[in-house]
Amino acid sequence: MLKRFLKVLCIILVVLILAVVAYLIFMTVTDYKPEEVISLNVSDDTEQVLKKDTKISAMTYNMGYCGLDAGQDFFMDGGTGSRSISKEKTLENLLGMTEFIQSQETDFILLQEVDIKATRSYNINEYEKLKENLSDYSSIHCINYNVPWVPVPISKPHGSVKSGLVTFSKYKITETNRYQYPGKEKWPRQLALLDRCFIESKLPVEEGKELILLNSHLSAYDKGGTIRKQQLDFLKDYVSKEYDKGNYVIVGGDWNHAIPGTDSGMFESKQEWPEWLKEIPEDFLPEGFKWGADKTVPTNRTVDIPYEEGENYYSVIDGFLVSPNVDIINVEGQQLNFQYTDHNPVTLEFTLK
Template sequence: MRRFLKVLGIIVVLLALVVVIYFVFMTVTDYKPKEVISLNVENNLDNILPKETKLSALTFNIGYCGLDAGQDFFMDGGTGSRSKSKEKTLENLKGITEFIEGQTVDFILLQEVDIKATRSYNINEYEQLKEKLTDYSSTYCINYKVPWVPVPLAKPHGSVKSGLVTLGKYKIDETNRYGYPGKEKWPRQLALLDRCFIESRLPVEDGKELVLLNSHLSAYDKGGVIRKQQLGFLKEYISQEYEKGNYVVVAGDWNHAIPGTDSNIFESSQEWPEWLKEIPEDFKPEGFKWGADKNVPTNRTVDIPYKKGENYLSVIDGFLVSPNVDIVGVKGHQLEFEYTDHNPVTLEFILK
């Protein structure tokens, strides 16, 4: 009995040592980007943005090509932590790419694009997208860089290097990564995203700039304290840019129910999920307008695989534009969450 207890004690000590080493390693290697980072534009084009001409933009969270209709996700109450297989990841990437290629849009704004991650079998999704979308310039920025996410224990989420992608058909003078304020407490933050947006500054023929933002806000902070900080930061930023006389278009995954949309119109057997919050009424600067298709859901719950009529559906992906931008139309694309847990949205707009 004594020998058994001694061996057990040694095992406990070794396990404790492994845990300590892991947290030290994660803390030392924690990705801590500067508040503003200059980004590179690949294949930058010479076209100058016209005024009073219809333009278009597509926003799409591609869910690292691993959250197709057959998948659930552990962070939302499911058990899945990775794409089903490498083959399925490539199949999803192919379907997403072919959909995008079939759209005639000036700008493409993507979220959750992996360049090297265990969950997507280390497929560089950004490189494969660029190979197909050669008519566009491209910008990439990291918002999720973690050496190893150890949960779920049976099949860990693993190593992650992922981010945002902005593609465009017009000249970009400057592009930057802006970090959002607010962090979870240690050690939880070590395994979470570092939320940010890509700022692309494009010259317009009238001498002003279009400030195009590709944004991905937080989803899991309890009480919404961090999201409140992020929205406050974003409001101040876009207000200042508009006051300079610039055109502002914000696109992306808001992780909030977009004002003017009603999730109750979508058939579902589930209740409103805890993580889903409403955007406060005082967030939107005066005169700014929301661009969302209230009739097409852009997100499904991922605590269970997708089954029509069961998952809770909502509109959390869309656009916000400044008063000097006219919205011509907004269209949500009902893809039935075949390749990812989001549906894409297209905005048509005119710079006044």
């Protein structure tokens, strides 16, 4: 009896090992390996050209794949959730965020974590639905998360993911590219993680200059911060070179760092500073560049637990970086109490000198 049990156990172990090996081979072969720079297409480009000394606005908003609403937690941050609670809730969150975005009537909209087809969001093409409702904008989409199957958590895997960044614009874009950030986690961990990048949009400005608008989403989970340092160094070098050419430069997005000039300690919370949250080094800021962030409104909550006012840890990790030739008129975070996603949106009003 014991021999038969051991034999069955050995067979099960061999099958499990073979399954894991087969999965790793499959994931390695199908691993998304984007080029360092990829040219992107603009959908429904407009003809309106930017003018100096005109008030312009931009919003950044991480949509959390329309599945990280106030009632949800997330497994990578210590919670148990791995998907939106239902297809209906996903659509409800998408509609709520879309209606808010429409109400703001900003000139540029920079979105992160917008799913094209993913298990976690019930295969809803969120980008297409956004385009339908924001038809007076041109738009660009690029992939930064393309994985056939994320096998964790075991009880309810995150599943297949195809997701990315989206930029909407009311002004003409002459060129747009996907720039891959440097740095990767070690194999096999990297196989199930995002390929971090930014969307570069070049917009003509009167008198021959250009506005370089970047939609960025930096890393959050690398231990030791080595990858994040590489990304910040790359970004600093890029924006400095563009400004030296005489261009206007604006970077908006989810920095996954506490933005300088903000103080997370001012927000009431029963949690401690989370391990993943880092500060942007003081030597990152290029000379003359300025931060655009609202220190009075948190833009992110911890997702190891669902949202409960005064319980989660709050921080300001979403905002803007602008070059010296951009004048900031106003920056306003919108306190939506994380109703639809684990982020709050931020709007920047500015002029080009």
